[in-house]
Amino acid sequence: MEELPRVLQQLWGFEARSRPGPKPAFHISDIARAAIKLADTGGLTAVSMSKVAAELGFTTMSLYRYVDAKDDLYVVMLEHAFGVPPELDPGEGWRQQITAWAEAFRDGLRAHPWILQIPVQEPPLSPNQLAWMEAGLQAFDGTPLTPQDRLSAMLLVNIYVRGTAQLTANMLTEPDAVEVADRLYTQRLTMLATPDRFPGIAATLEVPPDGGYAGDFDAAEFGFGLDTVLDGIQSRIDRLES
Template identity: 85%
Template sequence: MVVMDENELPRVLQQLWGIEGRSRPGPKPAFHISDIARAAIKLADAGGLAAVSMSKVAAELGFTTMSLYRYVDAKDDLYVVMLEYAFAEPPVLDPALDWRGRITAWAEAFRDGLRRHPWILQIPIQDPPLSPNQLAWMESGLDAFDGTPLAPQDRLSAMLLVNIYVRGTAQLTANMLTEPDEVREADRLYTQRLTMLATPDRFPGIAATLEQPLDEGYAGDFDVAEFTFGLNTVLDGIHTRITRQTP
């Protein structure tokens, strides 16, 4: 174990990295930081981020609220722990794929993680990622661009662009119904009402989209088709940049 001054790294990150800082007075820890993560994630999955509090997490573990402060100093630290364990490790990208196939697989895995735990989108982004799995996701996204002429900073910018796109689309659909039959009924009702209100004389652009039948891809899964269309458009832009830099 590496011993370091706790002032050099927040205590919650020391625990996530397995770094031993100065021990605090009191009884020996009764549980692991991962136990806190599982309890908090369970509460968030059931009731959203608002359902998570230090007292509720402690109750879920069967301990007092004060006992949690041996592990996390504040609720923001609790969020760090939740993110670390909710996402877990990034996907293993197939080296046989080209950069576009690899970053697509990365983006889809990121999207799936947000769908499993939509409360992640409610956590405010205050600091860059520093926990093990979060950095592993970043490294994986950068690795997707191996073999391209993009400079390291450009690879980071391209990865962040894909990240922002995935988060944005996930945010738009986070509160939508998830049951297929309910989604189809909601889509049908929305289309019906939109047809009544968006008349060609007042909203010609919207009306034109209603007159155009959905293609096979959209008819199968509108959400997936929209995600794929947007992602491909983003990757087209990155491809153009790569092409310009290719000798």
């Protein structure tokens, strides 16, 4: 059987039990925290082996005792940025559980938007990442979905969450600034998207009697899209149960 990459051995605690030599100067989690700090402050481009080493107060060469390349650094960052998945209540229905899972995933991406810049080169294999996958799959316990159907449904929700996060990843993050930007965009769009030229767009600018999306527009949009995705999964469940 092919040996696990060294970074995965460390994340799973395998290498720590068998690696000879002097006691490590720091732990793989220290590297993760340093790299995440850099990324949270300056984006993914701010992360390099030399800068992470400097953040830890060590030389770049010493970092190579723990990670072989920048891709390994990304694995470590993802593992610790997301942490463990949310505790899902098995007493609730599948829809409530996968919604809680999706919202926690969304919150993780919002807290660390640079995650979306990391290329997805292979399925997750680190402990926390597999725990997230397992939690998403177990949300469908009690449904007639096959194991493969559950995987596909979980991936569909995953793709939706990543997609919506990607759309807003480059927007301003300060609440007041976002409110001002939204208001300015609406004003300009109202000027340009006149009903005679763009009737569909103009209709979205009309405030319905109930006030429409009062409060958190972004949350309302996310909820609408997620509900639509889950409606599709429910339709599949209904066909299997009929």
